[in-house]
Amino acid sequence: MAAITNTLPVLSPDGGLSKYLREIRSFPVLPPEEEYMLAKRWQEHEDVDAAHRLVTSHLRLVAKMALGFRHYGLPLSDLISEGNLGLMRAVKKFDPDKGFRLATYAMWWIKAALHEYVLSSWSMVRLGTLAAHKKLFFNLRRVKAKLHILDSTELTHEDTARIAAELDVPEDQVRLMNQRIGGRDSSLNAPVSSEFAIERQDLLVDDRPNQEVTLSEHEETTRGNALLAEGFKVLDKRERDILTERRLRDAPLTLEELGVRYGISRERVRQIENRAFAKLQSAVKATALDRRGSLEAMA
Numbered sequence: 001m002a003a004i005t006n007t008l009p010v011l012s013p014d015g016g017l018s019k020y021l022r023e024i025r026s027f028p029v030l031p032p033e034e035e036y037m038l039a040k041r042w043q044e045h046e047d048v049d050a051a052h053r054l055v056t057s058h059l060r061l062v063a064k065m066a067l068g069f070r071h072y073g074l075p076l077s078d079l080i081s082e083g084n085l086g087l088m089r090a091v092k093k094f095d096p097d098k099g100f101r102l103a104t105y106a107m108w109w110i111k112a113a114l115h116e117y118v119l120s121s122w123s124m125v126r127l128g129t130l131a132a133h134k135k136l137f138f139n140l141r142r143v144k145a146k147l148h149i150l151d152s153t154e155l156t157h158e159d160t161a162r163i164a165a166e167l168d169v170p171e172d173q174v175r176l177m178n179q180r181i182g183g184r185d186s187s188l189n190a191p192v193s194s195e196f197a198i199e200r201q202d203l204l205v206d207d208r209p210n211q212e213v214t215l216s217e218h219e220e221t222t223r224g225n226a227l228l229a230e231g232f233k234v235l236d237k238r239e240r241d242i243l244t245e246r247r248l249r250d251a252p253l254t255l256e257e258l259g260v261r262y263g264i265s266r267e268r269v270r271q272i273e274n275r276a277f278a279k280l281q282s283a284v285k286a287t288a289l290d291r292r293g294s295l296e297a298m299a
Contacts, residue, residue: 040096
């Protein structure tokens with residue numbers, strides 16, 4: 001089919017619709033008997049000339065269907081190109097012995113190609129892959145026009161309920177799809193002011209932690225850990241172990257568990273814990289005062 005693509009009329013991106021429509025009208029509509037014979041020639045012998053005549057005779061069908069998708073704001077030349085690709089896929093798979101015309105079969109392939117192009121071009125984020133999502137996307141505009149609310153970006157509860165009933169889908173899906181259709185992708189480099197050199201990205205809030213706060217918290221944690229390590233030096237091995245297991249673990253051991261470990265009573269463990277904590281507090285305060293005095297002397 002690549003050879004056929006290179007010989008088809010082309011609609012330029014900058015216009016020329018009338019010229020393109022005149023060109024494709026020059027290709028005659030095939031009578032049923034001739035269409036059947038051409039389809040058989042392609043099916044049985046892969047006759048490219050036969051396939052070319054089948055494609056060109058249906059270009060006006062593609063143009064008509066593509067024009068129905070212009071309201072999505074996409075270039076008409078791209079819509080027609082995608083529709084033509086769908087038409088060629090239809091010709092490639094068409095079986096004339098099924099008893100129906102090529103146009104009847106091709107329109108589904110053309111529509112599928114147009115749907116896929118619109119969905120892929122509408123947003124960098126996929127709007128939905130399920131058939132129900134695609135159906136809602138392409139029918140929402142039609143139903144809104146029917147209800148005379150086509151220009152409404154926000155739907156009322158009543159409008160949402162009416163659309164959901166019309167399309168037989170949940171109301172929350174209607175609200176979500178309406179928001180996504182109304183919110184097209186925009187560039188972060190898009191200018192927001194003609195007077196000042198400000199882009200959209202310049203106004204975005206940076207949700208990362210403040211560097212000064214992060215540095216301050218890091219220094220405070222480091223200082224606290226250093227004071228704690230210094231304070232632990234005044235405790236003996238058992239006091240350090242009991243205080244660590246009781247005060248510094250995510251899942252502290254019970255008094256009874258530590259009593260079993262050291263062969264002492266629960267009450268004795270509690271007394272050692274309290275005494276060790278008091279000694280640690282005193283040592284940390286003393287170390288902090290000493291360091292503060294040293295800093296003041298240096299200043």
